[in-house]
Amino acid sequence: MNRTTLSEQFFRDQASASATGGLSTVLNRLSLVARMLASEIMRAGFVGKLGYTGTTNVQDEDVRALDVIANDTTLQVFENMPMMAAIASEEMEDMHVLPGGQDGKYLLAIDPLDGSGNVDVAGQMGTIFGIYRRREPGRPVQMDEFFQPGRDLIAAGYVLYGPCTMMVYTAGGPVNGFTLDRSIGTFFLTHPDLRIPEGSGAYSVNEANEVKWDDKTRAMVAAFRRQEADCGKRAARYAGALVGDFHRTLLKGGIYMYPGTTDKPQGKLRLLYENAPLAFVCECAGGAASDGRQPVLDIVPEGLHQRTPLYLGSKGDVAEAVRRLR
Ligand code: FBP
Secondary structure, eight states, rough: OOOOOOHHHHHHHHHHHTSSHHHHHHHHHHHHHHHHHHHHHTTTTTTOOOSSSEETTTOEEEEHHHHHHHHHHHHHHHHHHHHHHEEEEETTTTTTETTGGOOOEEEEEEEETTTTTGGTTTTTTEEEEEEEEEESTOOOOOOOOGGOOGGSSSSEEEEEESSSSEEESSSSSSOEEEEEETTTTTTEEEEETTOOOSSOSHHHHHHHGGGSOOOHHHHHHHHHHTTTOOTTOEEEEOOOOOHHHHHHHHHHEEEEEOOOOOSSSSSSSBEEEEEEEEHHHHOOOOOOEEESSSSSGOOSSSSOBOOOOOOEEHHHHHHHHHHHHO
């Protein structure tokens, strides 16, 4: 088996991404967050950290103990890292400017614990991250510095907490997957240069929302369900965690969908720290990502927590979904 470690790969990518200095340090810090959260998730049941805190976040969603732990862990790991200027997180209403922020070169957009609803049932969960470069380091950080289209990401990826812990990321070139060897706390390259298959896999959507979709969305999903999609027959799979559903789609092909609904016309998922980073990974792996009208990576955010519908996966599947929505 390839014994390339995450750290060695970071340095290789750093050269190709022409990122001077800090990118590999930032990615190394993210791998530390991944290892710390993998441990927290495994122990949550023993130390009474499952369940809710009784509070709600800026999205008016119930906050679980592990959501808070994941966000706090992220802040602690980056607190004394001069290259990182600020963090935008699902769990914080405003951006968090780091102590050395003014001179930092990078911005981190993160969903510290995606799919936290799965924690009580030992389901898959994840962390999603995107790294932007600041246009003008050296001045006080402004929130609108985060309002960059996903196409301007310099690196993005996710951590999957499941039967194994994986970290999958790209610096704009190949998408590489690493698996954590818990016995020595090291990620090793196990999935080099991932390319999303065409013509296979599953369609992945919460069909309980059907009553809240518009007619075109309903008809489009029905085509996949009835095996009538032009792009081919698909299984149905839905893990209830975006990272788990996307990881399966990346490896097996197919499409993940979170359409708009009557109560949430822009859908549930957030552009800055969920949809754009995964769209970046997906496109770098040869796939596609749309909000139903345009590529996700072309959308310029107007708020830290802006939602968009999401159609993410194999190029042929996404193209057909978008065509049927027109
Ligand atoms: P968070 O858990 O970070 O809020 O992510 C939203 C999410 O849990 C996704 O991971 C998942 O794909 C989706 O919501 C499931 O939503 P629903 O329960 O409405 O199908």
